[in-house]
Amino acid sequence: MAADRFLKENGLALTTSVNRADFYYVPFYRFCGMALDYIASTVVEQQQIDFNEEIADSVVLSKKLQLKGKNFDVTIPAITDAGFGLTTLGIRPAAVPLYSFCPADIPAGAKIVNANVDCGSIVQLAQNLHSVNTNLYNQGKVLYSAMIGEQISLIYFPIWALIHQQGSNQKTIFVDALARRAYAQIDGAFELGDNLHQVIEPITITPSRHQCPNCGADLEDKPFSLYYPCTNCKRAYMLAPNGYRQIHPKTANSTKTAPFWRFPLELKGRETYKTVMDYSKILVSELSFLRKEKRDNPFYLYSPAFYAPDVGRWAEMALRLLKSQPHDQLVEKIPVAGPDLAIEQNEAKQMAAFIWKVAMTRYRKAQKDEFQVDELSLPDGEIVWLPLEDENLLSKSRNYHQVNVVSR
Numbered sequence: 327m328a329a330d331r332f333l334k335e336n337g338l339a340l341t342t343s344v345n346r347a348d349f350y351y352v353p354f355y356r357f358c359g360m361a362l363d364y365i366a367s368t369v370v371e372q373q374q375i376d377f378n379e380e381i382a383d384s385v386v387l388s389k390k391l392q393l394k395g396k397n398f399d400v401t402i403p404a405i406t407d408a409g410f411g412l413t414t415l416g417i418r419p420a421a422v423p424l425y426s427f428c429p430a431d432i433p434a435g436a437k438i439v440n441a442n443v444d445c446g447s448i449v450q451l452a453q454n455l456h457s458v459n460t461n462l463y464n465q466g467k468v469l470y471s472a473m474i475g476e477q478i479s480l481i482y483f484p485i486w487a488l489i490h491q492q493g494s495n496q497k498t499i500f501v502d503a504l505a506r507r508a509y510a511q512i513d514g515a516f517e518l519g520d521n522l523h524q525v526i527e528p529i530t531i532t533p534s535r536h537q538c539p540n541c542g543a544d545l546e547d548k549p550f551s552l553y554y555p556c557t558n559c560k561r562a563y564m565l566a567p568n569g570y571r572q573i574h575p576k577t578a579n580s581t582k583t584a585p586f587w588r589f590p591l592e593l594k595g596r597e598t599y600k601t602v603m604d605y606s607k608i609l610v611s612e613l614s615f616l617r618k619e620k621r622d623n624p625f626y627l628y629s630p631a632f633y634a635p636d637v638g639r640w641a642e643m644a645l646r647l648l649k650s651q652p653h654d655q656l657v658e659k660i661p662v663a664g665p666d667l668a669i670e671q672n673e674a675k676q677m678a679a680f681i682w683k684v685a686m687t688r689y690r691k692a693q694k695d696e697f698q699v700d701e702l703s704l705p706d707g708e709i710v711w712l713p714l715e716d717e718n719l720l721s722k723s724r725n726y727h728q729v730n731v732v733s734r
């Protein structure tokens with residue numbers, strides 16, 4: 327029906343007799359990450375004219391600084407010249423429920439098409455695409471950028487190839503099996519090149535069952551989390567390259583918390599900067615008014631350790647934490663369950679360094695070499711659970727996942 331609707335709309339002869347219908351899974355690379363940009367836009371303002379002073383120039387230029395965050399999510403074909411006539415997926419991957427690949431769910435007879443585009447080139451392409459977009463939609467200069475938690479994955483998209491007879495000729499019409507809409511017709515019977523058939527058994531994601539290394543109790547099933555508390559023996563673990571690493575979580579005494587990375591920042595120039603008081607000499611308007619009790623605490627850079635659908639608010643929160651240094655009343659216990667701790671330390675360092683640059687932009691003094699921080703120069707940090715009052719962000723982040731896992 328979808329095929330005939332397309333043919334009718336294009337004034338072509340209907341399928342009448344279908345010789346064959348082949349079902350394909352066509353691969354696309356998906357690149358997604360939380361994109362952050364700090365942009366200085368030039369704003370033109372109309373100044374009030376003071377006739378007594380006879381100001382000739384009534385227009386002033388000023389710089390407006392903006393912290394922008396978005397979920398960057400693009401798909402790029404993973405095959406070249408296969409003849410499916412698809413140059414883009416045409417839909418945002420976030421709009422489609424995605425499931426981790428499971429061969430048992432693939433209908434019998436379906437052909438899985440091999441990717442033949444190198445994924446390294448896709449990363450470069452995606453990042454270029456992001457910077458082109460950023461420059462296109464923003465008037466101004468991008469001062470700093472960061473891409474946090476970027477992932478590249480393969481999406482297999484379902485396509486029907488309907489081969490039908492028209493007089494003595496065969497024709498093929500392609501149908502998007504998700505939208506149930508035909509999108510192209512070609513002459514001849516479509517055949518996939520031999521090199522594009524998937525011959526290797528695809529790798530399947532099987533959520534691993536986590537068990538407490540101490541007492542053996544089953545740990546909660548959280549396929550995207552790096553953190554696993556044991557409700558039985560009250561110990562807590564982070565995933566480590568060779569198993570688990572026990573941690574002693576510190577949390578705010580609150581019923582709504584979320585995990586954050588924090589990194590102590592120590593800078594040496596003519597003076598040593600280590601405590602909140604030291605840094606209040608640089609970040610004058612942010613830190614000078616903090617409570618007295620905080621002044622001798624070490625100064626930390628913060629990064630959220632969870633994914634959020636609203637990247638702008640997520641980034642602003644990290645900036646607020648840097649300015650409020652809210653770490654003086656934490657207790658050592660298992661925190662209440664919040665969003666999954668899913669951001670690795672290296673990604674968090676990148677975020678923390680980005681937020682530092684943003685905070686320092688307004689201060690001329692801070693542009694000196696001794697105040698430059700990059701993710702490689704930060705020491706190892708720790709995880710703390712801090713109150714997250716933004717109910718909307720909290721509930722969305724709790725339910726945020728990039729792919730569905732079918733449990734068996």
Ligand SMILES: [Zn+2]
Nearest residue numbers: 538541556559
């Ligand atoms: Zn246990």
